[in-house]
Amino acid sequence: MTSQSPVIEELLDGSYEYGFSTDLDTDIAPPGLNEDVVRLISAKKGEPEWLLEWRLKAFAAWQAMDEPDWAKLDIEPIDYQSISYWAAPKPKPTLDSMDDVDPEIREMFDKLGIPLHEQKMLSNVAIDAVVDSVSVTTTFKATLAEAGVIFCSFSEAVREHPDLVREHLGSVVPFRDNYFAALNSAVFSDGSFCYIPTGVRCPMELSTYFRINSQNTGQFERTLIVAEDDSYVSYLEGCTAPMRDENQLHAAVVELVAKDRATIKYSTVQNWYPGDDNGVGGIYNFVTKRGRAHTDAKISWTQVETGSAITWKYPSVILQGDRSVGEFYSVALSNKRQQADTGTKMVHIGADTSSTVISKGISAGHGRNTYRGLVKMLRSADNARNYTQCDSLLIGKECAANTIPYIEVKNPTGQVEHEASTSTVGEDQLYYCRQRGMTEEDAMAMIVNGFCREVFGELPMEFAVEAQRLLSVSLEGSVG
């Protein structure tokens, strides 16, 4: 027997089922990044002057920055000049209805199990489909418009609702925030925009589905969600990519604004291509996600991260208003050679603010999983409370897990509670389940899903089922 039981090894030896690429006629810029490329992107999109200027400022800021120190990540240097910063599926100048969607794109999404035809879709989820950073279609627009909800591609929002975009763009994640946020601000090509007016409860789940298709392209989307006073929205994000030998760069920015008494629930199921068994290929996923919660507002991040060669993201909440609430529920899986460095930042500014962090890290194969979380309570944050729970699950003997909490409390009335645990999926557990008639795959899936239960409970129903399945697949061949 080797260091790891053959049973577990076999279970972890899986394949990526979304690894196909679609032959789309694509408009693609030559690799390389300079001011002209930034101008080209802005021009291609017919953007107003103020946005171009904003991009150029971001580009200048990016050039002056150093790449982050990779801490726990083992990463090949990224050559930013070898990447193409603009790729868009070619046909269709403007889309008036779903029927105008390129059939090949529609087929691609069908293959992914996400039909774009409204009749065929889940009746309560509106989808914005993004291919290679460009929004190709948004469904259920009319229904949403009736409620006053704006849900469209970022480019369309720039055209149709420039004031809203201008007011909020960069208001939560300024372009100077970090290296990848600056890069994104300079070259972002599209993404989703969503606006919920005062007092409106969004009548359906909003969802963006991101698909990387082209080769050698970076994907840089921006999502901006603004929830006015007393509104509610639940937003879902899903991601896949084809199998490629090269690593592909994905650097997105998500900004959430929850005004007084508003609630934003943001859920992600990230399943970018993780690379092969030897760590060749896969997506580098560097994402900046942050929300600002005003008085009595609530922002809740739920993420299930099973893909990408490298995941580097810390969905955060600025608890600005009194009594605002921040939540972070995370499942991060690292299998094969995957590395995940993820966690959250909860910044308490208002009084009586509270935050909850539940993180479940699963390491399998040679995977490495790091939880990195910051809880910060400023002097103004009277009676702020945080509860953090970080659990790590190890499958096999070659993987690793780290938990790195940072706690800064400037107000003596602040309360911070931190719990951490590490456990292993034992042969004993698998054997016990098998003695009761379950296959190895079913047993592993059951054990791992049990470990993630608190987080899956936070996902909307359809997503919870999908997340469980995904986790099983990622483990089974990646575990069953």
Place this chain on the structure above:
Amino acid sequence: MLHVENLTVSIGDKRILRGLDLDVRPGEVHAIMGPNGSGKSTFAHALAGREGYDVGGTATLDGADLLEMEPEERAAAGVFMGFQYPVEIPGVNNMYFLRTALNSVRQARGEDEVSAREFLEVAKRAMQLVDMNPDFLQRSVNAGFSGGEKKRNEILQMAVMEPRLAVLDETDSGLDIDALKVVASGVHALRGPERSMVVITHYQRLLEYITPDFVHVLVDGRIVESGDSSLALHLDDHGYAQFLAVAPGDEQRSLAATRS
């Protein structure tokens, strides 16, 4: 129905079972007693299919070769093992676990799955049998259960799975007097003409409730004595001393000497 012949088990270069013979006919209950470390649990696991054992000899259930099967195939064939140390599975709902287990064996046998509603009925009946609080169905599998509660849960599972052969490894250990009665009567109720049981125990007490058809004494990886339920009483009084440090082949003589 269960036929075991010259069964040997080694772990690494340690020999634990050294040629064990046992025949169990339909409806029979056989008790196995023996000192700590004599190989009782190892025998149970060898029947259930635990990995890492080097197994020789024969073990068949209704003629089918158990030793060739994966653990889940043995379960489908009707083997149920009550664990001496039931395993905790945090976050997995006990009821869901039970239903998945039942449906897994049903599926493997080509039977229809039971619906959630049908299962509820099955579970309810089983719960009554072991006098278990329904709250336990909503908790995680064995997580935070007391020692006795875990054992009850094993019998609950057995009641749901309705096995052909139940191998119960020290199901009575760690039970208080009342729980012992409940579990024992539960086991007794599950006896049937088509179901056989191998009950591993250290205590004569359990056998008062479940009168076994045969009692076997396992010492040092071998059955050194078999008899009816009176053998258990004898062991209770005299312990295993007479079987220890006995050269192979001498067992009968020395036993006869102490019993006379």
